[in-house]
Amino acid sequence: MSVLEARSLVKTIGTGRALRTLLDGVSLSVGPGELVAVLGRSGSGKSTLLHLLGGLDHPDAGQISVAGEELTGRGRRRLPAIRMRHIGFVFQQFHLIDELTGAENVLLPTRLPGAPAGGARRAAELIERLGLEPVTAHRPHELSGGEQQRFALARALVNGPELILADEPTGSLDVENGDAVLGLLRDLPRRAVVIVTHEPDTAAIADRVLRLAGGQLLADGRGP
Amino acid sequence: MSAPRSALALALEGLRARRRRAVLSGLGIAVAAATLSVSVVIGYGLGTGFHRATAAAGLPDVIVRFDPQAAPRVAARIAALPDVARYALRLEVTNVGIGARGHQRGDAVAEVLDAPGTHQGYAVLSGHDLGDRGSDVLVEQGLASAWGLALGDPFYVDGLGPQRVVGFAEGPDDVGYPLGKPRFYLSRPAIDAQLGAQADPRVDLAEIWLRNPAYLSEVLVQARATSFGLHDIRFATRSGLRILIDQAAGIVIDLLVALSLIALMTAGVMLAVSARAEVQRRLGAIGVRRAVGATRAYLTVAHALEATLVALPAASLGVLLGGLATVAPAGRLETMLNEPAPRWALAGPLLLAWLAAVLIPSAGAAWPAWRAAGRPVARLLRGADVASSGAGATTRGGVPGSSPRLRGGLVALGARMVAARRARLAVTIATLGLSAAFVLLLLALASELSSLETDPGALGKRYALTAALPPSAAARVRRIPGVLAAAPRYEVQGADSFDLGETIDVIAYPGDHTTFEAPALVSGRRLRGGREAEVGAGLATALGLTEGSTLALALADGSELRLRVAGVVSSLDDDGRVAYIPASALLGPEPAAPSAIAVVLAPGADVSTVLAALTRLGAAPTPVSTAVGRGVPLVDVLRTILRAIAIVDGLVCLxxxxxxxxxxxxxxxxxxxxxxxxxxxxxxxVRLLAGAALAIVTPAAVIGVLLERGVLGPALSHLAESYATLPLGAGPAEILAVLAGLALVAAVAVVSVALDAAREPVIRGLAT
Known part of the structure; x- marks a missing residue:
């Protein structure tokens, strides 16, 4: 059974003569343990697709389900709960909170209302697994880019989501740190991972590579 | 494009991009401007009201009241005085029945003018003055407003029948209706023309204008010396009247001025920090503009213009709304005080308030822009964040090898986020603390007004009743069940021998007067000897008396008492112009001094039983009136104003x-x-913002309570101590009310901002 199921997604932006169709009938299915990379140029609609898949934005048409839960048609109250339990986000800019240490940033989602129990234990395990123990008490500005992205990855994983959505996860990292982060994403057990990127090298680690162009999602055919 | 137009275009662009922020800033400016406007309308109106009234009415330098005398006799006495420029005589008839427009009163004061014409000590606001003929009356403006009288209306006067209202007048020698009794003016020649001339026309009031008011004291001394044949003389000087009127308005004005300063400071500071935050966020854009050649002045002007464009309509709206909301109640208060409304004289102060409300936010925006634009362009382009999360990173949240923890969760995170801007946090806490302190002060004052209105004990009066019985009846009264103590209470009017304009209410008891009246001792001690006096704080202030000074009392029969001041007490009676002396000292020169039996009731005594027993003794018992009983309408207006100030203060907090x-x-x-x-x-x-709000509200509440109890309350008590002891330290009920109010305001702020934040698409926030 797929963790992520998206069918016939349509998304337009602008109105009148400025109307632009970013996604035109996009469908995507990702199973557990599968890593899918979506390649595309800047402005091709990659991030928009990721936002739709994560319930951060609404499609004009089409349906999305994550871990068996339908996202489309859900109200604003229900969507956050689905995101909390089933979806983790990794951003290019990390978006760690300045006032919190690395460990506290990881713990933040566990303190949200309705978060699953056992967050502290899972956070400790993730910090250990991602090799962040020596820098748990450091604030974001005291961390390297790689360390910041690993903390951001731990934060995305701490509530045990089945789906990880990563938007240009190596875009702000050097090659070495970028590779390390990709390796971690590659080795996530039992999780469906979708990476959007414009870098073919990043996409190279994926089980399946799809190309987004002209609003259509096409098989790239360069997967392993 | 020219530089000014380009700067304007940049400012407009900034406004379009930040509409919600502009609206919020505009609301803040509008609140501050409204507060300023309220302060100006009330403060200026009351502060200058007496001056306007005396100028309009031509108030005399001295008003002399005495027992009714033949007018020619009084005229002869006045003619003997030095430096008199002119005078007017009238008969003041009290408890006159009147009726008009369906209203009736039986306690009106008719001012019968002996020779109507100019210089009667009142101003005719509309209609015309009284003449020698016709059934005409001039009605005081307060009464006319309360009854809805119009010129030409019939006005029924007991004994005279229907008269015609020919004008409305304000006489600043007394407060107006409903604060005082309803008052109207009649012409004696006109009455004589209607009813036939009286053989011996009498007057009981003389208004005297001096050529040189600097000689007032000398004239008063001379007046006392040549007043033989006139009885029960009481003098009221212009300065004495002013003190009386100003005392009512003084506290209100002080509060308003302080509050408007706080509101202005709040708005100014909040707008300044908001502008600074805005500039900080736009450092990159400022850097780019600097890099392509924009000057520091250009960028500063653009930011100032942006703030000015918000401030102009907001300040105009605020000043207009504040003014409109206050003009009517202020006018009512001024009418009660028999003072004309300032009308167009308000335009200047209101314009200044408007200018302040525009310029302060503009300057608050220009200054951080000027400072930011002066930084090196390279630094600006890096857009260095203002977050104070740099050096000094802590190990909170966990140390290597230990389980990670996030203490306090989202609430603590919110507190840490708001604490990251230390200067802003300090200013916000200070603002909120000051506002809370002022609300506490207002509540304490309102509570004090209530206790003065309902509890005579608040003034130190321990007797509950007086009975019109001779002193010898005191023993019989004491035997009535439920009576704890009873003694003759002597009360006469005196004057200071050195400054005859200062009338003094002289109260005397045989033995310890504190059994019956114990107004709080401000300084010194209680009476011990037979030649000592306790004086009211108002009198002490007026005459410069302190412990050990000599009080020289001129009594109505011309005799003089010299007493040593043992202590100064606070009393609201007669504005604190009272002196407590031993009965033995008074009865020497005035053995027939008027008296009544003061009755102290035993705890739990049945008042009706005591009243019935006193009536059986032939007395007409009278319950003790409270300090503000006569001034209930004024207290109501004061309460309304205090409530309005508290609401504005609450808006400032919000x-x-x-x-x-x-x-x-x-x-x-x-x-x-x-x-x-x-x-x-x-x-x-909500949790995140609750933490932020808690980090602000908690210290602000502590500061507010400490400030009110330690500084503001005592300071205002000190202001009022010349005529009363007002213990203005907030009690537990007031503190709880303010804490609840702060919690409510915080909840409203948190929920409204949280709902607003939740409406923003998540992806827009991520893209920042």
């Missing part, structure tokens, strides 16, 4: 908290967006 929460959310949009992307809903944002 604005400060909303601004603090909104700025926190605005500056931390990515953090909030990440939290929402991770599953945080409105509840999570």
């Amino acid at each position: 604005y400060a908290l909303v601004q603090a929460c909104a700025l926190t959310v605005q500056e931390r949009r990515p953090a909030v967006a990440v939290m929402r992307a991770g599953g945080g809903g409105v509840g999570a944002i």
Whole structure:
């Protein structure tokens, strides 16, 4: 059974003569343990697709389900709960909170209302697994880019989501740190991972590579 | 494009991009401008009211009241005085029945003018003055407003029948209706023309204008010396009247001025920090503009213009609304005080208030822009963040090898976020603390007014009743069940021998007067010897008396008493112009001094039983009136004003908290967006902002309570101590009310900002 199921997604932006169709009938299915990379140029609609898949934005048409839960048609109250339990986000800019240490940033989602129990234990395990123990008490500005992205990855994983959505996860990292982060994403057990990127090298680690162009999602055919 | 037009275009562009922020800033400016406007309308109106009234009415330098005498006799006495420029005589008839427009009163005061014409000590506001003929009356403006009288209306006067209202007048020698009794003016020649001339026309009031008011004291001394044949003389000087009127308005004006300063400071500071945050966020854009050649002055002007464009309509709206909301109640208060409304004289002060409300926000925006634009362009382009999360990183949240912890969760995170802007946090706390302190002060004052209105004991009066019985009846009264103590209470009017304009209410008891009246001792000690006096704080202030001074009392029969001041007490009676002396000292020169039996009731005594027993003794018992009993309408107006100030103060608090929460959310949009992307809903944002609000409100509440109890309350008590002891330290009930109010304001701010933040698409926050 797929963790992520998206069918016939349509998304337009602008109105009148400025109307632009970013996604035109996009469908995507990702199973557990599968890593899918979506390649595309800047402005091709990659991030928009990721936002739709994560319930951060609404499609004009089409349906999305994550871990068996339908996202489309859900109200604003229900969507956050689905995101909390089933979806983790990794951003290019990390978006760690300045006032919190690395460990506290990881713990933040566990303190949200309705978060699953056992967050502290899972956070400790993730910090250990991602090799962040020596820098748990450091604030974001005291961390390297790689360390910041690993903390951001731990934060995305701490509530045990089945789906990880990563938007240009190596875009702000050097090659070495970028590779390390990709390796971690590659080795996530039992999780469906979708990476959007414009870098073919990043996409190279994926089980399946799809190309987004002209609003259509096409098989790239360069997967392993 | 010219530089000014280009700067204007940049400012407009900034406004379009930040509409919500502009609206919030505009609201803050409008609140501050409205507060200023309220302060100006009330403060200026009351502060200058007496001056306007005396100028309009031509108030005499001295008003002399005495027992009714033949007018020619009084005229002869006045003619003997030096330096008299002119005078007017009238008969003041009390308890006159009147009726008009369906209203009736039986306690009106008819001012019968002996020779109507100019210089009667009142101003005719509309209609015309009285003449020698016709059934005409001039009605005091307060009465006319309360009864809805119009010129030409019939006005029924007991004994005269229907008269015609020919004008409305204000006489600043007394407060107006309903604060005072209803008053109207009649012409004696006109009455004589209607009813036939009296053989021996009498007068009981003389208004005297001097050629040189500097000689007032000398004239008063001379008046006392040549007043033989006139009885029960009481003098009222212009300065004495002014003190009386000003005391009512003084506290209100002080409060308003202080509050408007706080509101202005709040708005100014909040707008300045908001502008600074805005500039900080736009450092990159400022850097780019500097890099392509924009001057520092150009960028500063653009930011100032942006703030001015917000401030102009907001300040105009605020000043207009504040003015409109206050002009009517202020006018009512002024009418009660028999003072004309300032009308167009308000335009100048209101314009100044409007200018302040525009210039302060503009300057608050220009200054950080000027400072930011002066930084090196390279630094600006890096857009260095203002977050104070740099050096000094802590190990909070866990040490290597230990289980990670996030103490306090989202609430603590919110507190830490708001604390990251230390200067802003300090200013917001200070603002809120001051506002809370002022609300506490207002509540304490309102509570004090209530206790003065309902509890004579608040003034130190321990007797509950007086009975019109001779002193010898005291023993019989004491035997009535339920009576704890009874003694003759002598009360006469005296004057200071050195300054005859200062009338003094002289009260005397045989033995310890504190059994019956124990007004709080401000300084010195209680009476011990037979030649000592306790004087009211108002009298002590007026005459410069202190412990050990000599009080020289001129009594009505011309005799003089010299007493040593043992202590100064506070009393609201007669504005604190009272002297407590031993009965033995008074009865020597005035053995027939008027008296009544003062009765102290035993705890739990049945008042009706005691009243019935006193009536059986032939007395007409009278319950003790409270200090403000006669001035209930004034107290009501004061309460209304205090309530209005408290509401505005509450709005200031709300604005400060909303601004603090909104700025926190605005500056931390990515953090909030990440939290929402991770599953945080409105509840999570509420918790985050609750932490921010708690970090502000908790210290502010502590500061507010300490400030009120330690500084503001004692300071205002000190202001009022010349005529009363007002213990203005807030009690537990007031403190609880303010804490609840702060919690409510914080809740409103948190929920409104959280709902607003939750409406923003998550992806927009992530894109910041």
